[in-house]
Amino acid sequence: MKVTLISIPVTDQEKASKFYTEKLGFIIKKDAPLEGGNRWLTLVSPEWQDGPELLLEPAPNHFEPSRVYQDALMEAGIPYTQFDVENVEAEYERLTKLDVKFSVKPTEMGTVKFAVFNDTCGNNIQLVENL
Structure with a gap:
């Protein structure tokens, strides 16, 4: 068994697509239209194009429990x-120059350094470096 797809809920697929590709550097793997103006929109890391795909899932717009969960995580500041x-x-510096907003600046904790930013589509995302 292996992980091939990971979903992240987004409030706006087009806005998320631009943010994740233009600012974070992911590349689009699949982009197929679905009912209701939604898309099957997956991204991959340019360094690992055969790795897990990140699905930009519009669930918060159509499934209230998803929106409630996403909003609760955001309000609590949890990635x-x-x-x-x-x-x-280096990623913090690069992304800050692209106007990405961080709620947690690079911080060391034990064997990792981390930072947390807002993806502009309803989520806090944590960056982690193993020390």
Whole structure:
């Protein structure tokens, strides 16, 4: 068994697509239209194009429990998911220059350094560097 797809709820697929590709650097793997103006929109890391796909899931717009959960995580400041990076400080600097808003600046805790940013589509995302 292996993980091939991971969903992240987004309030606006088009806005999320631009943020995740233009600012974070992911690339679109699949983009197929679905009913109701939604899309099957998956992204992959350019460094691991055969790795797990990230589905930009419009569930908060159609499934109230998803919206409630997403809103509760955001209000509590809890990241929805995390992305590993080689250098949190460098990513923080790069993304800050692209106007990405961080709620937690690079911070060391034990064997990791992390930072948390807002993806503009309803989620806090944590960046993690193993020290």
